[in-house]
Amino acid sequence: MNGDYAVIGAYVLGLVLLVGYGVRVWAGQRLVSRRSEGRAPAPDSCDKADGDLSNEHT
Amino acid sequence: MLSLRSMTVRMYWAIVVALLGFSIALAAWYAPVETTMGPIQKVFYLHLPAAVNMFIAAFVVFAAGLRYLWTRDPRWDLLADAAARVTVLFCSVVLLTGMIWAHGAWGHWWTWSPRLTFSLIMLLLYVVYLAIRPTIESPQRRAVVSAVYGLLAFMDVPLVYLSVKLLPDIHPSSVELEPAMKLTLIAWFVPISMLCLGLILARFTLSTMRASLNPSQADGAAPAWANFAGGHR
Numbered sequence: 001m002n003g004d005y006a007v008i009g010a011y012v013l014g015l016v017l018l019v020g021y022g023v024r025v026w027a028g029q030r031l032v033s034r035r036s037e038g039r040a041p042a043p044d045s046c047d048k049a050d051g052d053l054s055n056e057h058t
Numbered sequence: 059m060l061s062l063r064s065m066t067v068r069m070y071w072a073i074v075v076a077l078l079g080f081s082i083a084l085a086a087w088y089a090p091v092e093t094t095m096g097p098i099q100k101v102f103y104l105h106l107p108a109a110v111n112m113f114i115a116a117f118v119v120f121a122a123g124l125r126y127l128w129t130r131d132p133r134w135d136l137l138a139d140a141a142a143r144v145t146v147l148f149c150s151v152v153l154l155t156g157m158i159w160a161h162g163a164w165g166h167w168w169t170w171s172p173r174l175t176f177s178l179i180m181l182l183l184y185v186v187y188l189a190i191r192p193t194i195e196s197p198q199r200r201a202v203v204s205a206v207y208g209l210l211a212f213m214d215v216p217l218v219y220l221s222v223k224l225l226p227d228i229h230p231s232s233v234e235l236e237p238a239m240k241l242t243l244i245a246w247f248v249p250i251s252m253l254c255l256g257l258i259l260a261r262f263t264l265s266t267m268r269a270s271l272n273p274s275q276a277d278g279a280a281p282a283w284a285n286f287a288g289g290h291r
Contacts, residue, residue: 004097006097006098006101006158006161006162007097007098007100007101009158010101010104010105010154010155010158010159011082011085011101011104013151013154013155013158014104014108014151014154014155015078015104017147017150017151017154018147018148018151018250018253018257021143021144021147021257022071022253022256022257022260025257025260025261025264026260028264029260029263029264029267032264032267032268032271033267035271036267036270036271
């Protein structure tokens with residue numbers, strides 16, 4: 001039974017990491033796309049701590 | 059109205075999700091429970107494909123770095139950066155799933171065996187790759203340093219692969235699989251490989267979008283084919 005929980009834990013952990021990164025990149029693309037269309041503030045005009053994904057190195 | 063490219067990208071991710079669901083079902087209900095290790099052995103179906111794709115992503119860093127040094131085209135630097143992020147991601151998955159498996163099979167989370175040690179070194183090497191990039195102001199200098207570092211970091215990959223064959227190690231070098239297990243493993247390789255490729259291209263697209271929006275930060279113009287995962291351009 002413990003083995004079952006360990007397997008489920010491993011799969012949840014692994015897939016959450018992989019899919020979560022994909023979602024993060026997708027959100028970054030959306031933000032940059034909105035900026036390019038002028039529908040979101042430019043990186044310098046908003047608080048960096050406020051969910052800003054604009055830093056090239058994040 | 060979605061463009062053909064956006065629809066293709068969405069279709070790609072829908073196929074990845076569907077194949078992941080199918081693979082999870084195979085691992086849960088089709089693959090037999092291994093007699094020696096019990097259900098914990100099923101971690102293998104995620105662990106091995108993630109490890110192989112970790113090597114592939116690291117090879118992309120190596121090849122893109124080499125290509126950058128040859129052509130000085132900044133897009134290759136952005137591709138290497140994207141692949142390095144995915145290498146770190148897959149390496150983390152490999153180490154975490156491996157630790158859970160080790161705890162169930164060997165009774166301890168970690169042991170300083172050659173393969174585990176070289177895998178940890180590999181994770182640290184690519185974390186450092188990503189850490190040093192923001193510290194270099196000039197895009198050209200950053201790209202050259204990253205490319206050379208990427209070439210050197212790749213030297214750890216054969217050590218990870220060969221350590222288990224050349225040195226005494228608790229980590230198995232090969233495993234005998236029943237046909238149902240083999241089929242499940244092959245089924246897992248498909249979505250994990252597609253995920254790896256898709257994530258590298260999606261991150262590369264994000265970098266090129268940023269570069270085209272702010273050319274002063276990274277002097278790489280977005281190529282026409284670089285629009286993966288979003289379709290928002």
